[in-house]
Amino acid sequence: MTIGLWILGDQLSHQHAVLTNLSPATPIILIESLAHVRVRPYHQQKLVLVWSAMRHFAQTLQAQGWPVTYAEAEEFRSPLLAWIEAQQITELRVMAPIDKPFAQQLATLELPCPITIVPNNQFLWSAEEFTQWAKSRKRLLMEDFYRASRKRFNVLMDAGGQPIGGSWNFDKENRKPPKKNDPTFQPPAPLWFEPDDLTQTVMQKVRDLDCPTYGRLDRFGWAVTRSQAQQVLAHFITTRLATFGPYEDAMVTGQDTLWHSLLSPYLNLGLLHPIEVVQAIEDAFHEQQDLPFNSVEGMIRQVMGWREYMRGVYVYSAENYGYSNWFGHQQPLPDFFWNASQAPMNCLRQCLDQTERLGYAHHIQRLMVLNNFTLIAGIAPQEIEQWFHAAYIDAYDWVMQTNVIGMGQYADGGMLASKPYAASANYINKMSDYCKGCQFNPKVRVGEKACPFNFLYWDFLDRHRKKLAQQGRMSFILANLDKMPETELEEIRQLARTWQHG
Numbered sequence: 001m002t003i004g005l006w007i008l009g010d011q012l013s014h015q016h017a018v019l020t021n022l023s024p025a026t027p028i029i030l031i032e033s034l035a036h037v038r039v040r041p042y043h044q045q046k047l048v049l050v051w052s053a054m055r056h057f058a059q060t061l062q063a064q065g066w067p068v069t070y071a072e073a074e075e076f077r078s079p080l081l082a083w084i085e086a087q088q089i090t091e092l093r094v095m096a097p098i099d100k101p102f103a104q105q106l107a108t109l110e111l112p113c114p115i116t117i118v119p120n121n122q123f124l125w126s127a128e129e130f131t132q133w134a135k136s137r138k139r140l141l142m143e144d145f146y147r148a149s150r151k152r153f154n155v156l157m158d159a160g161g162q163p164i165g166g167s168w169n170f171d172k173e174n175r176k177p178p179k180k181n182d183p184t185f186q187p188p189a190p191l192w193f194e195p196d197d198l199t200q201t202v203m204q205k206v207r208d209l210d211c212p213t214y215g216r217l218d219r220f221g222w223a224v225t226r227s228q229a230q231q232v233l234a235h236f237i238t239t240r241l242a243t244f245g246p247y248e249d250a251m252v253t254g255q256d257t258l259w260h261s262l263l264s265p266y267l268n269l270g271l272l273h274p275i276e277v278v279q280a281i282e283d284a285f286h287e288q289q290d291l292p293f294n295s296v297e298g299m300i301r302q303v304m305g306w307r308e309y310m311r312g313v314y315v316y317s318a319e320n321y322g323y324s325n326w327f328g329h330q331q332p333l334p335d336f337f338w339n340a341s342q343a344p345m346n347c348l349r350q351c352l353d354q355t356e357r358l359g360y361a362h363h364i365q366r367l368m369v370l371n372n373f374t375l376i377a378g379i380a381p382q383e384i385e386q387w388f389h390a391a392y393i394d395a396y397d398w399v400m401q402t403n404v405i406g407m408g409q410y411a412d413g414g415m416l417a418s419k420p421y422a423a424s425a426n427y428i429n430k431m432s433d434y435c436k437g438c439q440f441n442p443k444v445r446v447g448e449k450a451c452p453f454n455f456l457y458w459d460f461l462d463r464h465r466k467k468l469a470q471q472g473r474m475s476f477i478l479a480n481l482d483k484m485p486e487t488e489l490e491e492i493r494q495l496a497r498t499w500q501h502g
Contacts, residue, residue, distance in 0.1 A: 251362075256357075346435070352370075355392070429443075
């Protein structure tokens with residue numbers, strides 16, 4: 001009997017659930033599938049990251065003595081069949097895919113040997129553990145899950161079993177706007193890496209692809225090995241963590257990364273495990289004594305709270321979750337999402353240009369600019385979800401469905417979030433410097449200079465008043481809508497219709 005191991009492209013973990021239980025003589029295969037990348041026009045930076053990381057991981061395994069086959073093919077089945085025959089594989093083992101579409105594809109893959117699916121171990125909570133937690137709840141609130149995680153893993157807890165600092169959540173201290181025109185507001189440069197020969201080969205392959213792609217590949221600096229990913233983690237803790245918290249929601253022209261960690265691509269590929277990130281940050285807090293607790297808690301909440309919760313909801317939700325459309329939005333995605341230079345508002349242009357260059361934008365740029373705009377403009381949630389999936393270097397089905405369909409678009413009607421993340425231009429003007437470089441006025445909601453975020457926002461509230469009235473947290477803002485003169489409201493409606501229908 002010969003066991004073979006197929007390692008998927010987002011399972012590049014040194015603690016791989018199958019790898020750690022096999023003999024070093026076990027045949028291993030990794031496959032680059034062109035059919036897999038033809039599904040949507042993926043960002044060139046993402047394709048380079050995944051394929052280069054896969055190739056480097058294969059090299060590492062080979063250096064450790066594993067017999068590794070690395071295949072480049074149109075699809076998965078042909079190289080699998082050839083490898084199974086050549087290695088005389090009688091059982092194929094695969095760690096469970098996170099993404100449901102790939103799990104379905106794997107289930108229908110006809111091979112001459114049985115496939116054994118081993119539980120995925122790249123998260124703190126297994127799928128079964130989250131499901132068990134969720135079934136015992138009347139509501140699925142992230143805050144409840146986050147507290148359960150802190151208790152379960154004894155993270156940032158005192159000797160008496162209470163949260164350090166006397167509170168579970170210090171988010172209120174992490175909403176400072178940028179210091180506009182302040183020369184001291186200078187985040188440290190992120191840690192980038194020069195592409196080695198292997199990465200440069202992949203870059204050329206991506207440039208030569210005969211299928212549509214997105215974004216630019218002027219330069220590439222992402223980590224492609226576990227060692228490099230560990231360096232990014234250490235660099236974040238040393239140079240960025242202290243100021244991460246207060247300004248994690250800020251947006252500044254010319255500052256692509258601010259104090260953000262840039263760790264999500266490596267967590268989602270398996271190069272880093274969430275427990276090592278959490279432990280490294282907690283250890284630094286206890287050792288250094290001078291790290292601001294709001295920054296430490298805020299980052300840990302992102303990793304062991306929000307990230308784990310999003311994956312859990314994805315696993316727990318119904319198979320048709322991705323088709324949710326609670327508001328019934330049907331507008332097509334504007335063409336300027338694929339060409340940042342055509343974006344009419346400066347905030348959109350800045351976020352989209354950054355995305356084109358890096359395949360990256362931080363969570364507030366994604367939520368309160370891009371998702372916010374498409375929500376209030378009535379864009380079909382599936383269209384913006386597909387764009388996010390293609391555009392971002394850390395995007396996968398499990399990430400995008402919950403973050404875009406659930407949180408960003410509120411298309412699930414409140415299963416994940418307690419209210420829609422809809423806002424006028426006032427929020428963007430407060431938390432960024434984008435508005436000062438824009439043709440529109442963020443303080444005007446009707447007229448030629450009115451910011452579209454303003455009239456689209458109020459039109460969104462007006463269009464969905466009945467549904468939104470069911471959400472308790474929306475009563476205050478709906479009361480403001482009721483105070484608006486009918487003449488102004490009618491002008492808002494007309495501006496929104498003109499914008500939506502050209």
